[in-house]
Amino acid sequence: MEYIVKTSNLSKHFGKEVAVEGLNMNIKKGDIYGFLGPNGAGKTTTIRMLLGLMKPASGSIHIFGQDIKQHRKNILARVGSLVENPSYYPHLTAYENLEALRKIIGVPKKRIYEVVETVRLTEVADKKVKGFSLGMKQRLGIAMSLLNQPQLLILDEPMNGLDPSGIIEIRELIKRLPEEFGITVLVSSHLLSEIDQMATTVGIVTKGKMIFQDSIEAMRTLAGHTISIQVNHAEQAWRLLLAKGMKVEHENDFITLQESSNEMVAETVRLLVQANLSIYRVEEEKRSLEDIFLSMTREDSAV
Template sequence: MNYIVQTNRLTKTYKKENVVQGVNLNLQKGEIYGFLGPNGAGKTTTIRMLLGLIKPTTGTVTMFGKDFPNNRLHILSKIGALVENPSYYGHLKATENLEVYRMLRGVKKEKIMEVLTIVGLNHVADKKVSTFSLGMKQRLGIAIALLGDPELLILDEPTNGLDPQGIIEIRELIKSLAKERGITILVSSHLLSEIDQMATHVGIISKGKLIFQDTIEKLRAHAMQGIQLTVNKPENAWKMLLAKGIPSTLENHRILLSNTNDEEIGQIVKSLVMNDITIYRIEEEKKSLEDIFLHIVKEDYHVQTAISV
């Protein structure tokens, strides 16, 4: 695997409490990695360790095939980041703000208008940042992060506090940066709906532990549809289906079927009718990704509680 970022049992402890515990992140080149978790789950702490802003208590970080922090300057030269709120000078114009960071980065002046165009702020380049909306300020923060032509872009809750239009704009910008410029992106969020619409891979962190890491398709697979059957003789129908080797569950006088295709449903209905069972209702039930996310987090909570007891 061509990993841009790998962590090995990354842990951060404050006052004997593990804020981040044994996290093994794996980011492949070219992907949008959605780092998902409730507020306070450890997302920002993990990101700060990746950027060298805080030191891990234990564990290691490898980026671009090199260990961190021994190759700190080389690694950071390939990274652009927006952590929490963007830093800017409200009394200065957008171009003047970027000029400050351009000099620190040592890049050419032409990059200023280039990155403003990328984030869609070229038309307000000479306006004071204090007049910008929150969404425009977020885009300016991303423009600052893009000044050094990063191979990896790390964005911590970039849509936090934005209105629906601002969220859409930032989401589309992130997708275009990955697709058109080939930038690998790590974006954290507590909103599954946002991650679902932009990420190719997902890592879910809860109470400092990484409890899920895979493609967005694998996460969606947990939301496979199920079928509910309401019949006049539910127990008889359920026993008949089990006798035929059809996996099913009897719950609240309804029969629940999972991973069943249309042809199989047709055969089940035919068998029930032939056995003098009246079918009142056939309903399709599909879990939302939000339900799956909450279930994964809740399941982890129960496991941790059982271990502690």
């Protein structure tokens, strides 16, 4: 398969501290790739290497099938980026900031009005960025990243500092990009819920290592669920079900079924009722993605 972004055994360390280690990242065309991990896991370092801001200690990076070492300029001409906090010149207006960029990348002037419109900054385009709110600066950063009509957009924590309506707006914008403009998006976050709402593929990184990389659906199936039943004599119920060869566990007043098919639940309830046990509650317990994420990042390995 042809990948838009492909890293092989990417590593980087600062002195003795390992920031990224043996990282293999694969991003397909048209993906919204959610790059997930706790703060300080190596996301930003990886992104800096993808943009040629840092040189990897070892390993290789191919973007659009070209090696970043040899084709840095070619690649960057087709990439838009927003790394960490947006960079801007506070003493210039939003328009002038974009103009400063435009001169370098050489797109027509009307492109400035388009991106300003896209991120809804038209009304304040002639104001100095100094007085902007955090959210407005963030939007300006996104506008800057879109200015060169990129084929790959790299956004590092783009929701930082946005209010809820801003978050929704930017999320909708990101989701539109692959469909409408064929842009592949790499978006990093430490919040799983954020990635869950827009990504098609997920990569999870912790302590510099990639511990999971697959489609968002594959990740969701890991969030399999269990049924727990509260009964008056849990231990008795547990022995009974074990004797029938079912996979159950018990804890306090609850017994927990590992399998949760409808038939299995019906059978269990029937057995318990027949044994004259009182059933107080039957609950379905979903393992939230947060749980999975936490347990993965804690144990450094896929579940």
